[in-house]
Amino acid sequence: MSYDRVFFGGTIITLDESNPIAEALAVKDGLIAAVGDYKDIQPNIGKDTEVIDLKHHTMLPGFIEAHSHTIFTAQYDLMYTDVGGYKYNTYSSIQNKMKEVIAGTAKGEWCVFTGWDVELVPDLPELSANYLDTTFSAEVNIMVITQNGHSAYANNAALSLSHINRDTPDPPGGTYVRDKHGNLTGQLLEEPAISEVLQQVLLPNIKKFVEAIKYTLKEYARAGLTTTTELDLALPEARFGDILTSGSQYLDSLLQALREEAAHLPTRLAYYTVVTKKCIEEKSPMGFKGGSRLWHAGVKLFADGSPHCGTAAIKRPYLYSDLTEKLRFPPPPNYGKLNWTYDQLLNQVKPYHDAGWQVAIHAQGDRAIDQVLQVYGALGGKNRRHRIEHMGLASEDQLAKCALLNVGPSMFVSQLYYYGKTFSNDLLGKDYTDNWAPVDVAFKYGCNVSLHQDTPAFPGPPQPLASMKTAVTRTHKDDGTTVYGPNHRISVHQAIQAYTTGPAWQLFRENELGRLKVGFRADLVILSANPYIVDPMKLDDPNTIRVVETYIDGHCNQIWM
DSSP states (O other): OOOSEEEEEEEEEOOOTTSOEEEEEEEETTEEEEEEOHHHHGGGOOTTOEEEEOTTOEEEEOEEOSSOBHHHHHHHHHHSEEOOTTTOOSHHHHHHHHHHHHHTSOTTOEEEEEEEOTTTSTTOOOOOHHHHHHHTOSSSEEEEEETTSSEEEEOHHHHHHTTOOTTOOOOTTOEEEEOTTSOEEEEEESHHHHHHHHTTSOOOOHHHHHHHHHHHHHHHHHTTEEEEEEEEEOOGGGSSSSOOHHHHHHHHHHHHHHHHHGGGOSSEEEEEEEOOHHHHHHTOSTTOOBOSSEEEEEEEEESSOOTTTTOSOOSSOOOOOHHHHHTTOOSSSOOOOOSSOHHHHHHHHHHHHHTTOOEEEEEOSHHHHHHHHHHHHHHOOGGGOOEEEEOTTOOHHHHHHHHHHTOEEEEOTTHHHHHHHHIIIIISOHHHHHTSSOHHHHHHTTOOOEEOOOTTSSSSSOOHHHHHHHHHHOEETTEEEEESOGGGOOOHHHHHHTTTHHHHHHTTOTTTSSSOOTTSBOOEEEESSOTTTSOGGGTTOTTTOOEEEEEETTEEOOTTO
8 A cells, every 4th residue: 555645854743642753644545544653654655655845844633723703704704894903903093994984885785893892902982873873874784893792883773774772672692782761872792682783784695605714714724723613603593593594594505505615625614503493303413413524513502791891700790990881891790691590591401412412602701600510410411522612710610520521611711812911900800810711720620621712703813823822821912921820821732732632522523633643534734843842932923833734634725825
């Protein structure tokens, strides 16, 4: 047997404890056929074998991001205008961009802006429906979605078109914010409320949408990812309650078009749908349905909101500050909000659990994490590998319980990269911030943990190496001296595990992804330097370490072409 492809001439880090470092790696039919010394692999190099010199670069298993929103990212890029703090640093520049876009939009049409972030752009004004009307337009439908995605603002035209008025009841799990007189302010909290407006926006042509998704996945591949996820796949019509025909048909058409392109996608894509009756009817077995490139991994719910808008459910109150006032947090003392009672959440999760689905529940605050663990504990069934998403304020006891219940924590330590300062000084306080996303504790109890950045609900493009840096250093991107919880720093090896072996387990793919091991799929990332030996503070510096190439099933993605 001759190999299809052989790599040599660099450092090959396998994440396989029985064979951690290798000189060479061989691929046959999309699988890893040999990993070891070059002299042992050389005899099976044939005349048609492609031999690739790594040129002293470092190869690892392709990175896996267990919590992202790749399809949403494509939708944002295709349909909306980004005004986030990654691109802009003043209100003047953002205002000019918004006015430019609105000026080119006809009366009655939509302008949706994303990335509004008072924490990164401090001179942003307080938004309201009236402010959007008077400053921008009362005739164009305007919606501004915050960077974290849990809060948005709509002008009066958009609210009217969505049939939302002062007498409209809040949707389950969401809030139409009102002033002290009961009038709508234009602020929308949480996805159920945001979706009632966003569903009015015409969805894109399927072919264009698929091309946008393929482009987005190439951006993920350029970051070193070979498997990524969409953790909230649903159309606004189908988002809360029974499936509506229009939403269901569009979603089915989109997924069918993606399946037809699956063999050409530059990353694998696992998706989780917002819970619907269809999930129960299909009775998918334990989180797997579909092919090796595109599959339906589970279902998603929300137990609470976001610390950026004061809706993550916490046990100690948020700080009261100028920033919380500007962000329009609920009045103090504010402990955030659970989206459901325990019985409501249990009754929502149980049908999907019983039907064999893996369930992933968003829970940022410690109160929400308690509730989710109580629900999972009542259901049993360790083989489901249920997940908790973000786990920002997880305690040691809660992570110990995750290990006991075989629950996979997907942790959002990356929040510290941009928001460590505002968390500590203005929103949560020093103690909560120093204990934000204690990844070390998850490892201590043997959890199969993953790290993520939650793109596009996080500034900028996906950057797994920056996420690893944050987990290892626990520093803000612009301040290498202030460490938020030095006791919770992890090793580079653990950070890499949280982007390889941990997420592979969470996605039920630990026997084929996440390690460079014979029989595993040849999903590979080549880096310009060895992350184990570079300065951890420079893991986010492309001049120090960058992604050279990725391979999926042994085929080169040609990510820079």
